[in-house]
Amino acid sequence: MNSNNNILVKLNNAGFRQSEKWLVEGVSLTIEKGKIVTLIGPNGSGKSTTAKIALGIYKNIEGSVEKYTTKVGYVPQKISIDWTLPIRVYDFMLLTETIEDSAIDEALSLTGVIHLKNINLGSLSGGEFQRVLIARAISKKPELLVLDEPVQGVDYTGEIALYELIKKISDTLNCGILLISHDLHMVMTATDHVVCLNGHVCCSGSPLDVAKNNEYKALFGEKASQILTTYEHKHDHVHSDEGEIKKN
Amino acid sequence: MFDDFFIRALVAGIGIALVTGPLGCFVVWRRLSYFGDTLAHSALLGVTMAYTLDLNIAISVFLISSIIALLLIQLQKRTNLPGDALLGLLAHSSLAVGLVVIGFLTFIRFDIMGLLFGDILAVTTDDLLVIWTGGALILIVLKLIWKPLLASTVNYELAEAEGLNPDRAKAIFTILMAAVIAISIKMVGLLLITGMLIIPAAMARNISDSPQKMVLFSIIGGLLSVILGLYSSLEFNTSSGPSIIAAALILFILSLFKIKQSIKLKN
Numbered sequence: 001m002n003s004n005n006n007i008l009v010k011l012n013n014a015g016f017r018q019s020e021k022w023l024v025e026g027v028s029l030t031i032e033k034g035k036i037v038t039l040i041g042p043n044g045s046g047k048s049t050t051a052k053i054a055l056g057i058y059k060n061i062e063g064s065v066e067k068y069t070t071k072v073g074y075v076p077q078k079i080s081i082d083w084t085l086p087i088r089v090y091d092f093m094l095l096t097e098t099i100e101d102s103a104i105d106e107a108l109s110l111t112g113v114i115h116l117k118n119i120n121l122g123s124l125s126g127g128e129f130q131r132v133l134i135a136r137a138i139s140k141k142p143e144l145l146v147l148d149e150p151v152q153g154v155d156y157t158g159e160i161a162l163y164e165l166i167k168k169i170s171d172t173l174n175c176g177i178l179l180i181s182h183d184l185h186m187v188m189t190a191t192d193h194v195v196c197l198n199g200h201v202c203c204s205g206s207p208l209d210v211a212k213n214n215e216y217k218a219l220f221g222e223k224a225s226q227i228l229t230t231y232e233h234k235h236d237h238v239h240s241d242e243g244e245i246k247k248n
Numbered sequence: 249m250f251d252d253f254f255i256r257a258l259v260a261g262i263g264i265a266l267v268t269g270p271l272g273c274f275v276v277w278r279r280l281s282y283f284g285d286t287l288a289h290s291a292l293l294g295v296t297m298a299y300t301l302d303l304n305i306a307i308s309v310f311l312i313s314s315i316i317a318l319l320l321i322q323l324q325k326r327t328n329l330p331g332d333a334l335l336g337l338l339a340h341s342s343l344a345v346g347l348v349v350i351g352f353l354t355f356i357r358f359d360i361m362g363l364l365f366g367d368i369l370a371v372t373t374d375d376l377l378v379i380w381t382g383g384a385l386i387l388i389v390l391k392l393i394w395k396p397l398l399a400s401t402v403n404y405e406l407a408e409a410e411g412l413n414p415d416r417a418k419a420i421f422t423i424l425m426a427a428v429i430a431i432s433i434k435m436v437g438l439l440l441i442t443g444m445l446i447i448p449a450a451m452a453r454n455i456s457d458s459p460q461k462m463v464l465f466s467i468i469g470g471l472l473s474v475i476l477g478l479y480s481s482l483e484f485n486t487s488s489g490p491s492i493i494a495a496a497l498i499l500f501i502l503s504l505f506k507i508k509q510s511i512k513l514k515n
Contacts, residue, residue, distance in 0.1 A: 055409040074409040085277045085401065086456045095399045096410040120457060146409070 006032045007068055008144045009178040014053050014063035016046075023049040025062065026200045029193075031144065031176040036167070037246070038179045038187045042219065043215035047075050047180045051146050051195065054178060069144050073128075073137030077148040077180075081121045089116050089124075089132050097140050107139035108132075110165055126153030134162065138169055145169065146178045159183070163190065184224055253371070254482060257435070260371045261474035263379040264432045264444070267386050269467030271428050272449035273459070274421065275442075277401045282332060283320075284442040286339040287429050290316040290421035291438045292346030295363060295429070299356050300349070301502065306378045306430045315424035316342060321422070366489030375434055382431040386424050393417045423476060437489040448473060449494040454503035469499050 006183065008031045015025030024046025031037050031054070039047045052058050053065060055074060081087060093104045108114040111131040115122065124132065134150050151159045167190035170177050183188045186205040187194070195204040196216050203213040210216050217224075264508070275284055278314040294309030301308070316338055323334050350358055362370055390397075393416075400407035400414030401413050429441055448469035456462035477492030484491075 052409075055405075057405050057408045070411050071363050072410050074406055076403060076405055076409075079406070081402065082277065084279075084453055086453060086458055086462055087402070088458055090404070091458050091460075094417065095402060096395070096407065096412055098395075140410075 005068075006034075007066075008232055009054050009068070011054060012064045012066070012114055014050075014061055014065055016049050016053055016058050016061050021200065023198060024053075025198065027063075027195075027197070028055075028201070029195055029204070033143070033198070034174045035192045036170050036172060036177040037073070037193045037195065038181060038191040039195050039197055040181065040184065040187065040220075041194075041202070045197040047197055048148055051148055051178055051180060055146055059089040069142075071140065071143040073140050073142035073145045075133045075137045075145075075147045075150045077152075079129075079133065083122060087121050087214055088118050089113070089121060090118060090124050092121055093136050093139055094131065095136065099139055103139050103141075107135040111135040111162065112136070125238055127155060127158065128215060130154050131158075131162070134165075139175075141173055141175075143173075143175050144178070148180045149182065150179070151181075151183070166190065168183075184220075186245050254478070256371045256373065256376060257478055257488060258475070259376055260379050260435050260470060261478055263376070263383045264428075264435055265448070265470030265474045266467060267383040267404040267428050268432065268444045269452075269470045270387070270390055270463045271424060272445035272470070273452065273463050273466050274397065274401065275425075275445045276453065277451040280425070281442055281446050282335050282339075284425060284429070284445050286320070286335045286342075287313045287316060287426055288433075288438045288441045290342035290346075291433050291441075292363065293342045293427055295433070296346050296349040297352065299353060299358075304378070305434065306375075306382065309433055310426055310430035312342075313429050314423055316425055317422045321419075352421070361487075362437070363433075364437050364439045364485050366433075366435050366440060366492075367487075370434050379431045379435075382427060386427050386431075389420060390424060393420050397421055407420060435489070436492065440489045440493050443493040443496065444470065444473075447493065447500050451496070451500040451503040454500075454507040469496065472499060 010030045011027050014027045016023050026079055027046075027050050029037060039050055041047050049058070053061055055072065056065065056067060089108070090104065093099070093107070098178050100105075105114060105117075108117060113128055113131045113135060116128060118130065121129070121132070130151060131151055134147070137145060137147070150166070151162050154162060166177065166179070169175065170190070179187070179191070193204065194207050194210040196202045196210055196213070196219065198219055202215045202219060203210055275281055290313050291309045294312035295305055297303065297312060298305040298308035320334060320338055323329070324331065327334070329337075350360075359367065359370075396407055396412035396414055396417035399410075399412050400417060404414055428445075432441055432444065449466045449506075451469045452462045452465035456465050472493050473496035476495035478488060480486065480495065481488045481491035
């Protein structure tokens with residue numbers, strides 16, 4: 001039972017097997033209101049699979065998923081719109097739920113694509129499409145937001161702005177976020193909990209804990225570990241050229 | 249008013265076009281044209297069953313087509329044969345079995361041509377009742393499953409993740425396909441039903457920029473095809489089904505000019 005009513009989704013030792021091959025196994029994690037959980041790991045490590053288990057897309061799973069919300073916003077890793085279906089950004093915003101025009105405009109403005117409202121989805125660039133996907137997911141004011149590499153194809157300044165937006169959404173809507181991202185710099189700015197996957201959970205904890213973990217270092221290399229620890233330091237001090245620590 | 253066979257045909261055709269318009273859009277979006285064909289072929293078996301057991305043709309076709317659709321879903325789960333091979337298997341074997349059974353029914357005079365291509369004269373007042381009540385039911389159900397069906401057409405996982413139950417919508421849509429074939433078989437004929445579903449929708453795609461508009465234009469295209477086709481069949485003494493489909497084809501060709509324009513505008 002849900003003893004803590006901040007919990008939105010709980011995976012207990014969950015795994016998924018596709019024709020004899022385990023895509024991911026033994027994942028336990030909890031997503032709570034107002035918290036951001038980030039999945040990292042190399043290609044094929046089961047990040048998207050884990051997200052789909054949490055969302056209930058995969059049904060025949062090992063272990064169990066407890067889900068305490070139905071208000072879900074999802075940004076899938078890839079979506080392709082067939083030419084035969086004429087659909088504008090506006091229609092796409094209304095795809096899974098009927099929402100008010102003001103909410104649509106607000107979400108599109110937040111991700112910076114309000115000018116594309118009446119454009120056909122098929123004619124958007126990769127980055128524009130991602131912004132529309134994020135706008136659609138947040139416009140529903142979900143309790144649980146699952147973002148599978150939400151900023152792929154977005155330009156660098158846009159990326160920073162979108163991650164800041166995601167952080168802001170988690171605060172203002174008090175929704176739980178499951179984020180999948182490659183960008184370690186970005187991930188660490190807002191994440192509360194990091195789960196490092198490689199077919200199974202290789203390590204998890206706060207960003208700093210994970211960065212110090214030896215398995216993580218083995219998987220991503222020493223440099224990636226430095227990125228994380230450096231970031232953690234950034235708030236209160238800087239490193240001088242000699243390696244001395246100076247307080248801000 | 250329904251005494252005149254031509255008025256009856258017109259009323260029947262309008263009823264069918266109102267239903268094939270929106271369903272046809274989903275057939276095009278979900279790439280189900282061959283699936284529609286398979287159900288239509290199996291309709292022959294339904295018609296023979298209706299004659300043998302003295303049932304209403306629409307009901308009997310609906311039952312057989314639904315069974316074939318369910319069989320297909322089961323076969324897809326149990327074998328590794330690709331979808332089109334399974335469809336071909338079901339389409340042609342049900343057509344063949346239907347024709348074999350007809351061979352045994354020597355005591356009934358069969359109008360095979362009417363069955364394959366539709367027959368104006370065959371439409372009775374009872375048929376009108378079946379078409380309009382059946383059609384209204386189909387449209388109401390389609391309206392109810394519109395959101396999950398459209399969402400899963402765009403992306404199955406998105407629909408599933410956000411709680412829209414796309415599997416249920418798909419199953420219901422399959423039944424609706426069987427139903428539309430059942431109500432339109434007498435009018436358009438089993439070889440041409442898929443044309444009635446696809447051609448107006450394809451025409452509508454060329455001139456639409458949203459799903460709703462495509463459905464609307466598809467209905468309008470179907471209505472125009474029925475009216476133009478029926479009047480020309482009366483004028484030139486051609487069969488009704490092919491004339492309707494030919495009219496739809498002309499509308500499709502006209503719609504190509506519009507799409508050419510919009511491509512030019514883009515460049």
